[in-house]
Amino acid sequence: MTEEITVIPGDGIGQEVTPAAVEVLEALEVDFAFQEAEAGDYVRSETGEALPEDTYDLVASTDATLFGAVGETAADVILPLRDAVDSFVNVRPATVYPGVDAVRPETDLVFLRENTEGVYSGHEDRLSDDLSTLTRVVTSSASEQLAAFACEFVEDNGYDGFHVAHKANVMRETDGRFRDSVVSVADERGVETEEVLMDAFATHVCLDPTQFDVVVCPNLAGDVLSDLAAGLVGGLGMLPSANIGPERGLFEPVHGSAPDIAGEGIANPAATIISAAMMLEHLGHDEEGKRVRDAVEGVLEDGPRTPDLGGDASTADVTDAIVDRL
Numbered sequence: 001m002t003e004e005i006t007v008i009p010g011d012g013i014g015q016e017v018t019p020a021a022v023e024v025l026e027a028l029e030v031d032f033a034f035q036e037a038e039a040g041d042y043v044r045s046e047t048g049e050a051l052p053e054d055t056y057d058l059v060a061s062t063d064a065t066l067f068g069a070v071g072e073t074a075a076d077v078i079l080p081l082r083d084a085v086d087s088f089v090n091v092r093p094a095t096v097y098p099g100v101d102a103v104r105p106e107t108d109l110v111f112l113r114e115n116t117e118g119v120y121s122g123h124e125d126r127l128s129d130d131l132s133t134l135t136r137v138v139t140s141s142a143s144e145q146l147a148a149f150a151c152e153f154v155e156d157n158g159y160d161g162f163h164v165a166h167k168a169n170v171m172r173e174t175d176g177r178f179r180d181s182v183v184s185v186a187d188e189r190g191v192e193t194e195e196v197l198m199d200a201f202a203t204h205v206c207l208d209p210t211q212f213d214v215v216v217c218p219n220l221a222g223d224v225l226s227d228l229a230a231g232l233v234g235g236l237g238m239l240p241s242a243n244i245g246p247e248r249g250l251f252e253p254v255h256g257s258a259p260d261i262a263g264e265g266i267a268n269p270a271a272t273i274i275s276a277a278m279m280l281e282h283l284g285h286d287e288e289g290k291r292v293r294d295a296v297e298g299v300l301e302d303g304p305r306t307p308d309l310g311g312d313a314s315t316a317d318v319t320d321a322i323v324d325r326l
């Protein structure tokens with residue numbers, strides 16, 4: 001069976017790490033049909049719109065999408081692309097790979113981030129020269145859908161339960177609804193939950209990350225806290241992610257377009273290549289996904305490294321080493 005994959009490199013280092021992941025996928029015995037599509041800051045500067053309709057339609061119809069990064073147009077690209085695959089959860093594992101010099105080598109956790117609402121649902125207004133507002137949206141239905149996924153996730157992966165990170169002591173209505181909805185679904189399913197205030201979580205995870213396995217968060221909190229966790233496991237070049245919908249998914253590194261190093265050919269491709277492994281697993285190619293993970297792990301352990309990991313190798317050197325191991 002042919003897997004139809006949309007590939008959107010996007011901006012900055014997205015143009016470097018996305019082709020690297022495609023090169024790795026092409027080295028496998030899986031029948032892929034890749035279709036490249038455009039989105040991002042550079043598309044907006046050329047055409048006036050950051051996300052062409054053709055790109056949206058392709059993402060909404062192909063089996064899966066591999067996405068790189070965008071810069072200033074994140075709100076115009078990433079949010080609609082998640083919508084195109086009806087994604088209700090963004091899975092963000094933060095784990096330390098052998099050989100990576102991490103601040104907290106014992107970190108091994110997974111964020112399950114609400115992916116459709118919160119403060120990222122786009123209701124911003126400029127009411128006067130002095131005043132701008134943002135409406136935060138939280139529904140029981142989206143929170144419950146995330147909770148149901150979290151319950152299945154912990155059951156399938158052998159965890160005892162999950163943490164719910166929120167700030168319901170301040171945002172009583174919105175985060176209160178989020179917390180109550182998530183906890184009530186878990187209670188019904190007999191899955192253990194423990195609440196943690198998201199600000200306290202930020203401290204606790206730095207001091208002792210072993211306290212946490214699976215952390216269910218509202219949208220913005222999941223975005224921020226997973227970047228914080230990236231700092232514990234070797235940097236943003238190490239965090240992959242999967243935006244999961246009922247029928248299809250969109251896979252992207254957690255990092256953005258990194259304009260400071262874009263064009264130098266030194267971006268760490270690991271996060272995007274591990275995102276591609278998550279895509280393989282989502283499509284049912286578990287064995288191939290594991291092969292990719294093992295190859296990445298092997299190269300991180302004793303192969304070439306990009307400068308963010310203390311080496312002087314290029315994106316191409318690392319990619320070639322991963323492909324050689326497959």
Ligand code: GGG
Pocket residue numbers: 067068069070071074078223252253254255256257
């Ligand atoms: N790799 C995706 C990317 O460009 N991330 C940058 C970003 O701003 N992400 C926001 C989000 O994940 O919601």
